[in-house]
Amino acid sequence: MNFFAHQDQARSNTRKLVFLFICAVITLIVITSLLVIGVLTYIESQNEVSINADVLGSKIFFQVSLVVICVIGLGTLIRLGQLRGGGKVVAEAMGGRLLNTNTRDADERKILNVVEEMAIASGTSVPPVYLMEDESINAFAAGYRPRDAVIGITRGCIRELTRDELQGVVAHEFSHIFNGDMRLNIRLMGLLYGIMVIGLIGYHILRGSRYRSAGSRSGKGNGAGAILMLGLGLMVIGYSGTFFGNLIKAGVSRQREFLADASAVQYTRNPEGIGGALKKIDGYIYGTEISSRDASEISHMLFCSGLKNSFSGLFATHPPLQERIKRIDARWAGMKDVKPQPAGDTLSSAEGVSHFSGTGSQAASTVLDSVGNPTAAHLAMAATTLNAFSPALRDEAHNTIGASLMIYNLLLALSDKDTEAKQLATLKADLAEKDFLALQQIEGETRDLPREKYLALIDLAMPSLKQLSRVQYREFMAVLGKLMMADEEISLFEWCLFKILRYTLDERVDRRMKSRAITSLAKESEVLLSVLASAGNENVTQAQAAFHGAEKYLGLTQDLSFQAHIGSNTGILEDAVDRLNSLKPLQKPMLLKAMVTCINTDGKVTAEENELLRAVGSLLDCPIPPLLDGQRYL
Amino acid sequence: MSASTIIVLIILAVVIFWVVGIFNKLVTLKNRYKNAFSQIEVQLKRRYDLIPNLVETAKGYIQHERETLEAVINARNQAMSGLEKASANPGNPAAMLDLNQAEGMLSGALGKLNVVVEAYPDLKANQNMMQLSEELTSTENKVAFSRQAFNDAVTEYNTYKQTFPPVIFAGTFGHSENASLLEFADSEAMQEAPKVSF
Numbered sequence A: 001m002n003f004f005a006h007q008d009q010a011r012s013n014t015r016k017l018v019f020l021f022i023c024a025v026i027t028l029i030v031i032t033s034l035l036v037i038g039v040l041t042y043i044e045s046q047n048e049v050s051i052n053a054d055v056l057g058s059k060i061f062f063q064v065s066l067v068v069i070c071v072i073g074l075g076t077l078i079r080l081g082q083l084r085g086g087g088k089v090v091a092e093a094m095g096g097r098l099l100n101t102n103t104r105d106a107d108e109r110k111i112l113n114v115v116e117e118m119a120i121a122s123g124t125s126v127p128p129v130y131l132m133e134d135e136s137i138n139a140f141a142a143g144y145r146p147r148d149a150v151i152g153i154t155r156g157c158i159r160e161l162t163r164d165e166l167q168g169v170v171a172h173e174f175s176h177i178f179n180g181d182m183r184l185n186i187r188l189m190g191l192l193y194g195i196m197v198i199g200l201i202g203y204h205i206l207r208g209s210r211y212r213s214a215g216s217r218s219g220k221g222n223g224a225g226a227i228l229m230l231g232l233g234l235m236v237i238g239y240s241g242t243f244f245g246n247l248i249k250a251g252v253s254r255q256r257e258f259l260a261d262a263s264a265v266q267y268t269r270n271p272e273g274i275g276g277a278l279k280k281i282d283g284y285i286y287g288t289e290i291s292s293r294d295a296s297e298i299s300h301m302l303f304c305s306g307l308k309n310s311f312s313g314l315f316a317t318h319p320p321l322q323e324r325i326k327r328i329d330a331r332w333a334g335m336k337d338v339k340p341q342p343a344g345d346t347l348s349s350a351e352g353v354s355h356f357s358g359t360g361s362q363a364a365s366t367v368l369d370s371v372g373n374p375t376a377a378h379l380a381m382a383a384t385t386l387n388a389f390s391p392a393l394r395d396e397a398h399n400t401i402g403a404s405l406m407i408y409n410l411l412l413a414l415s416d417k418d419t420e421a422k423q424l425a426t427l428k429a430d431l432a433e434k435d436f437l438a439l440q441q442i443e444g445e446t447r448d449l450p451r452e453k454y455l456a457l458i459d460l461a462m463p464s465l466k467q468l469s470r471v472q473y474r475e476f477m478a479v480l481g482k483l484m485m486a487d488e489e490i491s492l493f494e495w496c497l498f499k500i501l502r503y504t505l506d507e508r509v510d511r512r513m514k515s516r517a518i519t520s521l522a523k524e525s526e527v528l529l530s531v532l533a534s535a536g537n538e539n540v541t542q543a544q545a546a547f548h549g550a551e552k553y554l555g556l557t558q559d560l561s562f563q564a565h566i567g568s569n570t571g572i573l574e575d576a577v578d579r580l581n582s583l584k585p586l587q588k589p590m591l592l593k594a595m596v597t598c599i600n601t602d603g604k605v606t607a608e609e610n611e612l613l614r615a616v617g618s619l620l621d622c623p624i625p626p627l628l629d630g631q632r633y634l
Numbered sequence B: 001m002s003a004s005t006i007i008v009l010i011i012l013a014v015v016i017f018w019v020v021g022i023f024n025k026l027v028t029l030k031n032r033y034k035n036a037f038s039q040i041e042v043q044l045k046r047r048y049d050l051i052p053n054l055v056e057t058a059k060g061y062i063q064h065e066r067e068t069l070e071a072v073i074n075a076r077n078q079a080m081s082g083l084e085k086a087s088a089n090p091g092n093p094a095a096m097l098d099l100n101q102a103e104g105m106l107s108g109a110l111g112k113l114n115v116v117v118e119a120y121p122d123l124k125a126n127q128n129m130m131q132l133s134e135e136l137t138s139t140e141n142k143v144a145f146s147r148q149a150f151n152d153a154v155t156e157y158n159t160y161k162q163t164f165p166p167v168i169f170a171g172t173f174g175h176s177e178n179a180s181l182l183e184f185a186d187s188e189a190m191q192e193a194p195k196v197s198f
Helices: A003-047 A053-083 A087-093 A106-122 A155-160 A163-178 A181-215 A221-237 A239-268 A271-283 A321-337 A360-370 A376-388 A391-397 A400-413 A417-430 A433-447 A451-466 A470-487 A492-505 A518-536 A540-554 A570-580 A585-600 A607-619 B003-061 B066-088 B093-118 B121-125 B127-162 B166-170 B187-191
Strands: A129-132 A139-142 A150-154
Touching (some): A003 A239, A003 A585, A087 A150, A106 A163, A129 A155, A163 A239, A221 A239, A239 A271, A239 A376, A271 A321, A400 A417, A400 A451, A400 A492, A417 A470, A433 B127, A451 A607, A492 A570, A540 A585, A585 A607, B003 B166, B121 B127
Antiparallel strands (some): A139 A150
16 A cells, blocks of 8 residues: 555545544433433422423423534634644644754754654655653654644653664654544544543643642642542543543544554564564553643554553554554564565565666656655665765754755855856845855855755755744745846746745645646646656657656546647746645646656656656655665756 | 523633633743743853853963953853753743843953954964854854744734733733743844844
């Protein structure tokens, strides 16, 4: 099963989730109605007042339904609204501390490096990492898409686990990002809030008072007691909601944990990584408990169950630890004898071979298989790439001002002398003096950088750029715009850079676009493929050949024609790609396949071709791993 | 249960959720500026780590300017303890003020040191000295930039906290104090007001 199949399965799980949710609401209404009727009947019997049961019954049922639906509906809508901010909302709610990419703390540096490698190996921007100061060993990935994804990790994790084990855990979390689980989980969190809110508030109060009373033993006994009772009371009332919430969580997300474990082994080729981590947790004195008061809200998103008294059996959010270890251990024993790995890893024999090799369609299949599916070869290459960056360059990428200056320098590096002069003038006018000086000092670093490494560098700089305040972000984009327009036109690289940056950094919430079939996006596809073909082939005839070789993969009935006149007109491209963003998820592979076939017709990959592929991939939320070593730009 | 009771209950539920929402947002904005502060902290720590090396290098050349060097070390130590207090409680007015003042003194002391170094061309040309000064400057740049982000986050928190309706609940939810901005006395940055200053 590849990326697209996984995403599809996650989507069908979402439908299952909504169905179960509706069932739960109905059941809650029935239970609450019965409860109310029961209480009223009891009161009746005590006061010897007789009420017509039938009439009362239906009236109560209606009224109770109204109240219950309103409470649940409000809770869910509000929570889903809050969660639109993406993964970082979840991390902040759990009290996570954003790790500074510039940190000198060895443990923090270690986890940041592991996350960086994983991100660059898969072709996504590095997600921010949040640290929870818990002694336990646990982790989560939250967000809707790679652009707003965050990784959360506990102190116990980075302190107790070896680098390999950390890599296993991080790979597990990344697989949640790629398999569509992350989106499913955050929706689960929002949807279930309505059902669970009363119980959650009670739990929150209870947790809070536990910590408070630990500190102040004397006095305020009555107050603390009353709060405790309130918390307990709310938990009891909300219990049935909590019950259904956990049932749904278990039903929808438990099996995904096995899948994530398996993916982790697949990405890293190292069962001892994640296996080791699981085994350590098994024997670990602090276990996996998260101290945050809201831990139960994200219980299904954690690496291991995060609550002390988690349910077992039917209601468990995670499969039993022993079972998870056994599944990996058995594989390990199997792998010693059998190569390649069973089931689902089509790249096993292609390790070390670039995904662009081979003829058109074969290459395309290989690329599609590697979307959201990095291999150990990619990981190794990512590590090499990162180490090849000079320490000074990495340092710049790791702090906010350095990262912005570095991006300006990338634009300068690709400009001819005249344009460069104009751009420098703009920068001198717009930047503070000391920043302009710093820019010139970094210039040497970026000038020496081979173009193949630009994408990795941009990915690396993302977490720093995400730290830009709103005002700073606007200024950054404004300067970028001026730099790009210095030569009166926007080159393909500039366009790709700008699109990737804006897509990942813009805080404005994504407006959900209607899913359109590729047949209604024929014109736009034509534009995209034309630009791609022109970018990779100087000769018009060759470009045309590339175009026609590719267009059949779009599965369109009508014939498209190669638009030579577009050339690399990014204005036209912009409109086309914006509309292509609304492509139906299941048809995205077709578009990508067409693009790769187009690129590969001449068996050579140019810088623009790769950058355009990567940019479109990002916009479609399909992470495309970087070129493996041995593949050079023309 | 009459219709009016139901309506009252629903309104009650709305109000409760709304209030919970305000609580959450206050917590979120507070965490944001705390996170923003830790970005500054890393850079400041780096700055303070560089200074002893700088002083050691200078000592070899400048034997007669002991007071200048001592002033730098003292100011640096003051600033370090100021930072420690501030990171325990980012945004707290007293802590921020202390850090501001300590940083101001440190910048002043470093400024005097620079003047002195100018008079000793050997020292100025020393490789180590050049590298350290260079890194110090670059670190100060990074501090300034992160500081602006911190101030933006603090402003967002303060503004939200003071608007209606959060202003009603802010006190009860433990957000009674306004967070303080961090204003270092980088006079250069102040003078460049018309330009975009990071």
